[in-house]
Amino acid sequence: MMADDAFSPPSPPPAPSPLAAEDLADARLAPWQPSPWPAPRRNDGGGGRVNPLFTILPVSALAIGLVLLVAVAVILVVTRRARPRKVDAGGSCNGDDKPGAPTSSCGSHNARCGYAAAGVGCIYAGRLGFSAAAPRSRGAQVFTYRELERATDGFSEANVVGRGASGAVFRGRLADGTPAAIKRLRLDHRRQGEREFRIEVDLLSRMESPYLVGLLGYCADQSHRLLVFEFMPNGSLRSHLHPPPRPATAAGGLPPRQPLDWQTRLGIALDCARALEFLHEHSTPAVIHRDFNCSNVLLDHNYRARVSDFGMAKVGSNKADGQVVTRVIGTTGYLAPEYASTGKLTTKSDVYSYGVVLLELLTGRVPVDTQRPPGQHVLVSWALPRLTDRQKLAQMVDPALKGQFALKDLIQVAAIAAMCIQTKAEYRPLMTDVVQSLIPIAKPSMSCSSTPLRPALEHVIFMSSSQCANKTS
Numbered sequence: 376m377m378a379d380d381a382f383s384p385p386s387p388p389p390a391p392s393p394l395a396a397e398d399l400a401d402a403r404l405a406p407w408q409p410s411p412w413p414a415p416r417r418n419d420g421g422g423g424r425v426n427p428l429f430t431i432l433p434v435s436a437l438a439i440g441l442v443l444l445v446a447v448a449v450i451l452v453v454t455r456r457a458r459p460r461k462v463d464a465g466g467s468c469n470g471d472d473k474p475g476a477p478t479s480s481c482g483s484h485n486a487r488c489g490y491a492a493a494g495v496g497c498i499y500a501g502r503l504g505f506s507a508a509a510p511r512s513r514g515a516q517v518f519t520y521r522e523l524e525r526a527t528d529g530f531s532e533a534n535v536v537g538r539g540a541s542g543a544v545f546r547g548r549l550a551d552g553t554p555a556a557i558k559r560l561r562l563d564h565r566r567q568g569e570r571e572f573r574i575e576v577d578l579l580s581r582m583e584s585p586y587l588v589g590l591l592g593y594c595a596d597q598s599h600r601l602l603v604f605e606f607m608p609n610g611s612l613r614s615h616l617h618p619p620p621r622p623a624t625a626a627g628g629l630p631p632r633q634p635l636d637w638q639t640r641l642g643i644a645l646d647c648a649r650a651l652e653f654l655h656e657h658s659t660p661a662v663i664h665r666d667f668n669c670s671n672v673l674l675d676h677n678y679r680a681r682v683s684d685f686g687m688a689k690v691g692s693n694k695a696d697g698q699v700v701t702r703v704i705g706t707t708g709y710l711a712p713e714y715a716s717t718g719k720l721t722t723k724s725d726v727y728s729y730g731v732v733l734l735e736l737l738t739g740r741v742p743v744d745t746q747r748p749p750g751q752h753v754l755v756s757w758a759l760p761r762l763t764d765r766q767k768l769a770q771m772v773d774p775a776l777k778g779q780f781a782l783k784d785l786i787q788v789a790a791i792a793a794m795c796i797q798t799k800a801e802y803r804p805l806m807t808d809v810v811q812s813l814i815p816i817a818k819p820s821m822s823c824s825s826t827p828l829r830p831a832l833e834h835v836i837f838m839s840s841s842q843c844a845n846k847t848s
């Protein structure tokens with residue numbers, strides 16, 4: 376029943392609003408307790424005096440709050456200004472990476488630590504569809520052509536460290552003493568150089584990983600287009616795995632280059648896997664390198680690898696299948712079959728190219744070599760049946776690695792390579808799986824039993840935990 380049935384006022388009350396009726400009912404259930412505090416007196420214009428406390432207290436509280444707010448804001452602004460210009464994007468890092476520092480001091484491979492150089496800016500920011508929240512931690516400094524000319528002794532031939540399809544790369548030293556690799560792009564009528572320039576600047580000034588070659592800056596002075604990278608003193612992986620034959624005059628007196636040893640190769644394989652893992656799985660949206668090959672793997676003074684050359688990279692689509700249909704470009708011998716034949720590009724195309732580089736590390740062979748006997752021209756077709764045959768496996772390894780590896784490690788690397796170069800893209804592993812599978816063998820101190828294979832690689836026929844004990848060398 377209604378509450379006012381039970382409530383019998385002595386005289387008819389003024390018509391109550393429904394809310395007033397409920398209030399009355401509540402009042403019946405919970406009798407009103409007098410407040411211990413003095414009741415405020417309403418200034419009703421009836422001549423009653425207002426207690427000054429009730430005016431002063433809220434006003435002073437408001438004033439104190441305002442002062443505190445302003446103080447906090449001032450402290451925040453001052454401390455931000457006083458901090459060195461290092462930006463922590465996506466995780467705190469106390470490393471002291473400097474422009475040109477070849478190795479990040481961040482512990483985690485996922486750490487994105489970097490710096491923002493003074494007075495930096497990126498004129499091409501925002502063209503590749505990264506979300507606004509994407510970290511832009513590394514500033515790319517803008518150089519004039521004159522500055523880079525000075526840095527390279529007028530682009531002298533003596534400073535050329537390499538030449539790619541898009542131009543020459545010069546060793547240089549920036550005004551602050553930082554060593555740098557300066558790539559002078561050739562701008563052709565197809566404007567491919569311009570496109571590559573924009574992609575490199577846009578991507579690299581936003582991405583931050585110790586496994587990617589860092590972009591220190593760029594120059595877009597009139598018709599000049601130059602990219603300034605961290606200098607990688609040990610050059611490309613290609614120059615170590617497949618050194619060009621030295622002319623007799625140059626070779627005389629110079630000691631022969633030592634082939635990379637097994638552990639160094641595994642370290643390089645792991646660094647590259649982490650670089651691709653970063654692009655595919657830790658970047659939003661995913662980035663497909665599209666031209667991953669051993670020329671684009673550069674080595675620092677400790678032979679730690681970093682991936683370079685993003686001029687052909689594609690930012691993955693947001694579509695569910697993560698597939699981009701595009702013009703087929705890349706390097707012969709590294710192209711995934713589905714990409715080469717249909718132009719369908721996915722992160723799994725990079726996984727295939729990675730598998731080819733892993734085969735090069737394993738065998739010391741180039742991806743395509745028409746000088747070899749028939750049946751051995753294409754590395755992938757020659758290697759694939761051997762990778763899963765224990766007898767033939769040991770014979771396919773680079774002779775320079777003889778006696779340096781345990782059979783179980785070789786089997787593991789072969790299994791990873793075999794999965795990466797699967798013809799069907801969906802059978803290839805994720806780069807995260809590759810990283811996890813390589814970690815135990817790239818760190819020899821870890822015991823075999825504590826490092827089970829990742830599910831993606833488990834079904835390779837001869838991989839079983841019992842074989843972990845079969846250490847033969």
Ligand SMILES: Nc1ncnc2c1ncn2[C@@H]1O[C@H](COP(=O)(O)OP(=O)(O)OP(=O)(O)O)[C@@H](O)[C@H]1O
Nearest residue numbers: 536537538539540544556604605606607610611670
């Ligand atoms: N950051 C760097 N530090 C040291 N050397 C470098 C650096 N970048 C490039 N180089 C050298 O310059 C060479 C040419 O590099 P570049 O990226 O122009 O071409 P590429 O990758 O070999 O070929 P392409 O551009 O045709 O794919 C490399 O192989 C390497 O020896």
